[in-house]
Amino acid sequence: MKTKFIINEIYQKLFRHSLQSLIYICVFMTLFLILGFFWMGLSHVDKIYLNWIGNDHSIVEIKKNTSQVEVEKLKDKLTKLLSAKVEIQDSKKNIERLKEKNKNFKILAKDLDIDLSQILPTTLKVSFQSSGNVEKELDSFKKLKEFTRSDARVSQIYLPESHLRSLSNFYRSYKNWGFSFLIWVCFTVVIIHSLLVSHLLTLHKKEMNIYKLLGISPILVQVPYLIYTFLLSLISFLAALSIIILAQIYVKKAQFSIEIDFETKDYLLFFILIQSVSLIISAFITRYYLLELSDE
Amino acid sequence: MSLEVKHLYKSFPSGKNILNGAKFKVEKGSFTFIQGESGAGKTTLFRMLAGLIKPSAGQVWVGGQRLRFDSEYSLMKHRQRLGLVFQDFKLLNHRSVLENISLPLLNVSEKSKLQDRVHKMIDELNLKDAAEQKVSTLSGGQMQRVALARALIHDPDYILADEPTGNLDAKHSEIVIELLHEASQRGKTVMVVSHDNEMIHMFGGEILTLKEGQVENQVYY
Numbered sequence A: 001m002k003t004k005f006i007i008n009e010i011y012q013k014l015f016r017h018s019l020q021s022l023i024y025i026c027v028f029m030t031l032f033l034i035l036g037f038f039w040m041g042l043s044h045v046d047k048i049y050l051n052w053i054g055n056d057h058s059i060v061e062i063k064k065n066t067s068q069v070e071v072e073k074l075k076d077k078l079t080k081l082l083s084a085k086v087e088i089q090d091s092k093k094n095i096e097r098l099k100e101k102n103k104n105f106k107i108l109a110k111d112l113d114i115d116l117s118q119i120l121p122t123t124l125k126v127s128f129q130s131s132g133n134v135e136k137e138l139d140s141f142k143k144l145k146e147f148t149r150s151d152a153r154v155s156q157i158y159l160p161e162s163h164l165r166s167l168s169n170f171y172r173s174y175k176n177w178g179f180s181f182l183i184w185v186c187f188t189v190v191i192i193h194s195l196l197v198s199h200l201l202t203l204h205k206k207e208m209n210i211y212k213l214l215g216i217s218p219i220l221v222q223v224p225y226l227i228y229t230f231l232l233s234l235i236s237f238l239a240a241l242s243i244i245i246l247a248q249i250y251v252k253k254a255q256f257s258i259e260i261d262f263e264t265k266d267y268l269l270f271f272i273l274i275q276s277v278s279l280i281i282s283a284f285i286t287r288y289y290l291l292e293l294s295d296e
Numbered sequence B: 001m002s003l004e005v006k007h008l009y010k011s012f013p014s015g016k017n018i019l020n021g022a023k024f025k026v027e028k029g030s031f032t033f034i035q036g037e038s039g040a041g042k043t044t045l046f047r048m049l050a051g052l053i054k055p056s057a058g059q060v061w062v063g064g065q066r067l068r069f070d071s072e073y074s075l076m077k078h079r080q081r082l083g084l085v086f087q088d089f090k091l092l093n094h095r096s097v098l099e100n101i102s103l104p105l106l107n108v109s110e111k112s113k114l115q116d117r118v119h120k121m122i123d124e125l126n127l128k129d130a131a132e133q134k135v136s137t138l139s140g141g142q143m144q145r146v147a148l149a150r151a152l153i154h155d156p157d158y159i160l161a162d163e164p165t166g167n168l169d170a171k172h173s174e175i176v177i178e179l180l181h182e183a184s185q186r187g188k189t190v191m192v193v194s195h196d197n198e199m200i201h202m203f204g205g206e207i208l209t210l211k212e213g214q215v216e217n218q219v220y221y
């Protein structure tokens, strides 16, 4: 009879008290998460990345008196070094293209009597193939920079600066993103979990009083409550976990080249964090607010 | 199985002296009514008899033994022999009538005999139709009857009922007082807060009147 009572208590708590609360939880959780996604500017990250993919070439400027053969050699060397498409842009062709594009420039050059070949020497156009991996691409840029510094034939390199900037922005936001996301999930789960626990604690306290009046052993009431609270914690944790896993899948599908990677010990820590913080919060809520509402 | 109160004092932090050296003794099998103005301390007295609050001074003796207010365990044991009907019922609102009534049976080791009592009690108190209903959906009178059923179900030695007929019509009041009276005739010690003088005269018993923190008189009918 006592075991039956305990099982019944847990059932009652799970399905009678909490069904409504669980529905609230789901609604709130969704709202919070949507808010969170906006807050973290997921769409922003998306745009930066796409923008960067669309404009991914750098210009390597070659010193004026470099022979055609040397240029070819350089091109081969670069192709080997980087997983990039390298195109030779002849000085004359560069000048023609520029004149075509910009009439003022032509006039200006004429007026000032500038040797355009000085300004527009032969260049190599380096287009990176997007590997979908931000770290790799940043690495390519680094290699390109080092190469141009060490090779005597190269006079200068023009990295697509704006793109670099957005790339590093993106890189930074990517680093933050996983973290913000985790914080946000924690926050959501903790808030909702504490509300639920304190709500139940109050109900439980009221019930405890009644059981006490009837001389029913407190253990008989505490055991199902503890089991119930533990189950609830487990549910909260699983909810948080499923959100993280869903996010991982989403991030993969959207090809953000982001990884939300956690180890088992992170999850454990995560679990303990949720538990302890929400316990403290719910204890406070119960102590200072809800119990006022219940009698004695 | 007598109940005795010796020089009982109770004051609350708010400064009121509710009980002021009250004393009385009711014997096993007695049927006692408690009267007194609203705020006289009837409920407070019951709560002390049930070991729910500590007296400021004085003693409560139960069955010839002094009630130990400092031991949670002995208070728990004491309450298991008590049937309490509260003025505000103190039922589990989100549980069914059946569940509420069966609660005290958790303390009883020999259940089979008492399990039948649940249905008998539900029948007697006209709660059959509401047996599966949640308490929160019941009327005040129905709740009061559930509270009484819960107080009697485990056949306790002492029954303390705080205005058990306050929400009931004449017919149901009679059923309730009849049940309580019956219990006293089976040797249980029954105390009832009631202002229903008609009922008191019908069944007879003693009347204790609380006034200015003391038991003013003990009248026998």
Ligand SMILES: Nc1ncnc2c1ncn2[C@@H]1O[C@H](COP(=O)(O)OP(=O)(O)OP(=O)(O)O)[C@@H](O)[C@H]1O
Binding pocket: B012, B013, B014, B016, B018, B036, B037, B038, B039, B040, B041, B042, B043, B044, B045, B087
């Ligand atoms: N916990 C408490 N703290 C402060 N005062 C209290 C407390 N409990 C009861 N009182 C006071 O004690 C007095 C007696 O209360 P009690 O409930 O015993 O009256 P009663 O005789 O049962 O009245 P009624 O017939 O209206 O039920 C009241 O004035 C009440 O305000």
Ligand SMILES: [Mg+2]
Binding pocket: B042, B043, B044, B087, B162
């Ligand atoms: Mg009262």
